[in-house]
Amino acid sequence: MSSPDRVIVDMPEVSFQLPSDAGLAQPVARGKKPVPKVVASYRYGQFAPGKSRLVIDLGRPAVVLATHAIPATGGYELIIEMREADQAAFAAAVKRASQEAIARDILADAPRGPAKPRDGSAALPVIVIDPGHGGIDVGAQASSSVQEKDIVFDFARTLRTQLEKTGRYKVVMTRSGDVFVPLAQRVKIARDVSADLFISIHADILSDPQGVSGATFYTVSDKASDREAARLAEKENLADSVAGLEGSDDAGDVSDILFDLTRRETRAWSHTFAKTLVNYWGEAGPVNKNPHRSAGFRVLKAPDVPSVLLELGYLSNARDTAALIRPEWRGKAAEATTRAVDSFFTNRAGSAATGKADNK
Numbered sequence: 543m544s545s546p547d548r549v550i551v552d553m554p555e556v557s558f559q560l561p562s563d564a565g566l567a568q569p570v571a572r573g574k575k576p577v578p579k580v581v582a583s584y585r586y587g588q589f590a591p592g593k594s595r596l597v598i599d600l601g602r603p604a605v606v607l608a609t610h611a612i613p614a615t616g617g618y619e620l621i622i623e624m625r626e627a628d629q630a631a632f633a634a635a636v637k638r639a640s641q642e643a644i645a646r647d648i649l650a651d652a653p654r655g656p657a658k659p660r661d662g663s664a665a666l667p668v669i670v671i672d673p674g675h676g677g678i679d680v681g682a683q684a685s686s687s688v689q690e691k692d693i694v695f696d697f698a699r700t701l702r703t704q705l706e707k708t709g710r711y712k713v714v715m716t717r718s719g720d721v722f723v724p725l726a727q728r729v730k731i732a733r734d735v736s737a738d739l740f741i742s743i744h745a746d747i748l749s750d751p752q753g754v755s756g757a758t759f760y761t762v763s764d765k766a767s768d769r770e771a772a773r774l775a776e777k778e779n780l781a782d783s784v785a786g787l788e789g790s791d792d793a794g795d796v797s798d799i800l801f802d803l804t805r806r807e808t809r810a811w812s813h814t815f816a817k818t819l820v821n822y823w824g825e826a827g828p829v830n831k832n833p834h835r836s837a838g839f840r841v842l843k844a845p846d847v848p849s850v851l852l853e854l855g856y857l858s859n860a861r862d863t864a865a866l867i868r869p870e871w872r873g874k875a876a877e878a879t880t881r882a883v884d885s886f887f888t889n890r891a892g893s894a895a896t897g898k899a900d901n902k
């Protein structure tokens with residue numbers, strides 16, 4: 543923030559353990575012309591219920607390079623790396639920071655259904671499992687008795703059981719039986735429960751199989767990663783019209799800076815989770831040779847919920863189909879997914895301390 547120039551660090555409520563004179567401005571020796579330090583002084587304390595704040599008064603303009611919270615005896619050591627900067631660089635940093643702060647406030651104020659307790663420990667992360675298709679929309683079909691909607695529902699139920707068994711998550715399903723749910727409704731369910739993670743479950747089929755097999759993990763992107771991903775997104779996006787609904791792209795092109803900031807962060811986390819899934823699935827079963835791809839899947843478009851679409855395998859591949867209908871395979875695959883979810887939330891909790899997502 544500028545005028546006066548300062549760095550503000552917001553944190554969850556913190557019990558500060560610092561000497562009582564920490565952060566006080568140093569008295570200037572008599573008769574000397576003061577040369578301001580970068581950090582002139584700092585103060586800290588509770589800022590609002592459940593929130594603490596650190597304010598660093600700058601003697602000279604500086605920008606924050608990174609923050610780290612490192613476990614130390616009896617708590618954490620907070621390290622803020624700063625570099626002295628010229629006025630232009632400082633002004634640019636101020637502008638960026640205030641835009642991010644506004645985006646955060648807007649998101650915090652946005653009506654998002656039943657409020658989650660924000661006291662941290664009591665609130666379990668909410669995972670929304672989205673079994674694709676259902677009801678009138680059967681999805682891909684290997685035969686009249688082997689249909690995507692049933693395979694993905696059975697897997698979703700197994701996954702829900704395993705996630706709930708850990709006691710670490712609250713799990714919500716977008717459909718609880720063989721019913722049709724529009725794509726936009728699936729996204730809305732995730733947003734209404736303030737989901738922390740959205741996992742959409744599907745199974746693919748190719749008219750020209752050529753031995754293609756294995757699980758594939760998709761994230762949303764404006765431009766498809768490859769032709770196959772574009773084809774698949776187009777097909778999955780048709781789910782609404784299969785059921786006779788108008789297939790409209792409700793989100794449209796939003797070019798709002800605040801929206802973009804949130805979406806960028808969400809997409810970074812979606813990528814992180816997809817990569818984690820690839821790693822854990824490698825131990826459980828066949829993974830496609832190009833396992834992480836992206837395209838414009840409508841069901842993954844919640845701007846504030848990290849979302850991944852998991853194609854369990856190909857119903858056009860005899861070996862995949864044989865595996866997908868076996869309860870033993872479901873158990874193993876759900877276990878791999880649960881371990882990936884665990885890893886994701888551990889990673890995320892660690893990054894929350896430093897405020898950094900994996901921005902790749």
Ligand SMILES: [Zn+2]
Pocket residue numbers: 674675681682690743744745778
């Ligand atoms: Zn599908």
